[in-house]
Amino acid sequence: xxxxxxxxxxxxxxxxxxxxxxxxxxxxxxxxxxxxxxxxxxxxxxxxxxxxxxxxxxxxxxxxxxxxxxxxxxxxxxxxxxxxxxxxxxxxxxxxxxxxxxxxxxxxxxxxxxxxxxxxxxxxxxxxxxxxxxxxxxxxxxxxxxxxxxxxxxxxxxxxxxxxxxxxxxx
Amino acid sequence: xxxxxxxxxxxxxxxxxxxxxxxxxxxxxxxxxxxxxxxxxxxxxxxxxxxxxxxxxxxxxxxxxxxxxxxxxxxxxxxxxxxxxxxxxxxxxxxxxxxxxxxxxxxxxxxxxxxxxxxxxxxxxxxxxxxxxxxxxxxxxxxxxxxxxxxxxxxxxxxxxxxxxxxxxxxxxxxxxxxxxxxxxxxxxxxxxxxxxxxxxxxxxxxxxxxxxxxxxxxxxxxxxxxxxxxxxxxxxxxxxxxxxxxxxxxxxxxxxxxxxxxxxxxxxxxxxxxxxxxxxxxxxxxxxxxxxxxxxxx
Numbered sequence: 001x002x003x004x005x006x007x008x009x010x011x012x013x014x015x016x017x018x019x020x021x022x023x024x025x026x027x028x029x030x031x032x033x034x035x036x037x038x039x040x041x042x043x044x045x046x047x048x049x050x051x052x053x054x055x056x057x058x059x060x061x062x063x064x065x066x067x068x069x070x071x072x073x074x075x076x077x078x079x080x081x082x083x084x085x086x087x088x089x090x091x092x093x094x095x096x097x098x099x100x101x102x103x104x105x106x107x108x109x110x111x112x113x114x115x116x117x118x119x120x121x122x123x124x125x126x127x128x129x130x131x132x133x134x135x136x137x138x139x140x141x142x143x144x145x146x147x148x149x150x151x152x153x154x155x156x157x158x159x160x161x162x163x164x165x166x167x168x169x170x171x
Numbered sequence: 172x173x174x175x176x177x178x179x180x181x182x183x184x185x186x187x188x189x190x191x192x193x194x195x196x197x198x199x200x201x202x203x204x205x206x207x208x209x210x211x212x213x214x215x216x217x218x219x220x221x222x223x224x225x226x227x228x229x230x231x232x233x234x235x236x237x238x239x240x241x242x243x244x245x246x247x248x249x250x251x252x253x254x255x256x257x258x259x260x261x262x263x264x265x266x267x268x269x270x271x272x273x274x275x276x277x278x279x280x281x282x283x284x285x286x287x288x289x290x291x292x293x294x295x296x297x298x299x300x301x302x303x304x305x306x307x308x309x310x311x312x313x314x315x316x317x318x319x320x321x322x323x324x325x326x327x328x329x330x331x332x333x334x335x336x337x338x339x340x341x342x343x344x345x346x347x348x349x350x351x352x353x354x355x356x357x358x359x360x361x362x363x364x365x366x367x368x369x370x371x372x373x374x375x376x377x378x379x380x381x382x383x384x385x386x387x388x389x390x391x392x393x394x395x396x397x398x399x400x401x402x403x404x405x406x407x408x409x410x411x412x413x414x415x416x417x418x419x420x421x422x423x424x425x426x427x428x429x430x431x432x433x434x435x436x437x438x439x440x441x442x443x444x445x446x447x448x449x450x451x452x453x454x455x456x457x458x459x460x461x462x463x464x465x466x467x468x469x470x
Contacts, residue, residue, distance in 0.1 A: 013309055013329050019224045020364055027223075031215040041218070045227045052231060114209040132182060133210035139183045154179050161182065165202045 009063050010055040018063055019048060025145055026071050032130040033123060034075055043078075047071040065147065110168070117167035121160050128153050129160035178203070221363060268296040271312075273418035276394065281306075285324065286317040290343075290394050292415035313343040315392045330377075331362035340369075341392045348378045348408055354390055378405060379429075393435065399444075400435035409448055410465075417441050423465040425454055 009015055023044050030040040047070045051058060058066050118126060128146065131137045132153075139157070143150040172180075172190070174197065180186050181194050181203075194200055271277035271289035278288045282302045289295060293312025301307075306324040317339045318324045325334040328344035331351075338356025343349065351360050353369040360367045360375050369375055374385040385402060393400040399416060401409050406428040410421045416438045434451065436444035445456045445463065454465045 011309075013327055016224060016329060017327070019227065020220055023220050023223060024218045027218045028215045036216070040215070041223055041226075044223065045230055048227055049231060110205070111209055111212055114206065115213070118213070130210065130213070133207055134214050136184070154183070157182050158175065158179050161178070161203060161206065164206050165199060168206065169202055 008056050009051060009058050009060055014060065015048075015052060015055070018051075018067075022064060022067055023048070026067055028131065028135055029068070029127065029145060030071060030075055032134075033072075033127045034079065038075055038078055043071050043075050046074050050074075068145065068147070113168050114164070117164045120167065121163060125156045125160040125163070128156040129164075132157050266296060267299050268294060270294045273415050281308075281319075283319050283321055285319045288315045288392075288395060290314065290392070290415075291418075310342055310344060312345065313341070313392075313394075315339075315341045315395065331360060333361070334359045338371075339391070345408070345411065349376070351375045352387055352389075352392070354387075378408065394438060397438040398435050399438055402433050403431045404433075405429045406432045406452065413444060413448065417444070419461050419463050421463045421465065424467045425449075425452060425465045428452070 009018065026044045026047060027040045030038065030043050034040075047067050050070050051063065051066060054066075121129065124146075128142055131142050131145070132139070137145075139150050139153045142157075143153045146153070172193075177186075177190060177194055177197070180190065186194060269277055269279050269287070269289060271291055271293050273292045276288060276290055278286070280286055281297070282299060283306065285306075287295060290313040293310070293314055295308055295310050295314060297308035306318075306322055307327065308325075309327050311329070314326075316324075316326065316335075318335055320336065323334050323336060325332055326342050328342060328349070330344055330349040333340065333342055333351055335356060335358045338358060339354040340356075340358045341350075341352045341354070343351075349362065351358060351369060352374045353371055355371050357371075358369040360369060362375070362377065367375060372386050372388065374383075374387050376383040376385060383403070394416075399409075399412055401412075407426055409432045410426055413419070413436065414421055416436075419441070430452065432448070432451075434447065436447040438444070441458065445458075449456050449465060453468050455468050456466070457464050
């Protein structure tokens, strides 16, 4: 990061660069952690507005952890008493031409099982697992995002995968 | 390798072909693959950074009105300094800013002997103290760089960044318009998170969300020779450039015209320049001090 150029994050160019760099990760983080119930983009905006208001006090190299902490707190405040509803957007089925009705039925059944199993995962495992499998992030990247060790990420994802398998396969 | 390690390695997208085969022979691997496929069905909604940032800016715009006065003060201060055509030191003496007001160009040498020429209505700032360590500067507007060999040299703009090692190039960062031309060597452009390499003679241009790849045979920007040239540029950008070159305000017909214009005008004589750009579009002009009004010719 080009920190030396900026004393704090009050510079508009630097601010927009931060947005470019972290907004998607923040958005995905909130989505996978709390579900779509809380408009993730809105939370991203709130976090950045807060950053802008406090821009004089935030050193450039602290901006990232500031954003992740703030967005988490904002969302937590929001949910305090509400229950999390995890409803993920389903991708449109691929345009296969050879899918038999039975195949489609099985597939739907499987996805339902998966969804139920996913909802049972503890939050930490679910976030790490989804960032890894869906967004294709490596352990190291997730560790940096969540501010935990790489080993912890590895463990969370592995445990999540095992739990999902056992749940779905009915073991 | 232990089964668990193998699985973790798979999860980290790290398996070699050989290991992948071992993995696929595990009793659980088909279940894992199935879960992996299912996971992809639950992707977070698409997130477009640019439109999202635009929405954020709107929100910030309404909340920042209380700070406006400060902007005016600094704006006036800046204009005064521009008027004298001097560079000034900010509170922190290691931050340096160079400006070129409308209708002038500014030329200066960076601490590493790289040369910079600013076109009208542009400014550059950088940290002098850190220059030895990292060659980075901020650009607002248009500038030509002749970079001395050394560490990576990076130009940040509001729309994208440009990095090079040692070469000659031009960056033009205006409202809704972004252009990088490489005259020598190799230039790396990062625009909206995407990276692109430009070799000598290549031009990278974006306006109104349209990307254009072009080539140039010039060895330096035309405005170094008091000329402004355009190649398939919407007409309104041409007029905006003219406003900067002559420090005038253009109004009337054509100011929102998107017709693509190819041509040039002279930066020294307003009359000649106006003729050069108005005649092709069948426009006529009238000059009143610093105001120029364009009209469509009646047949």
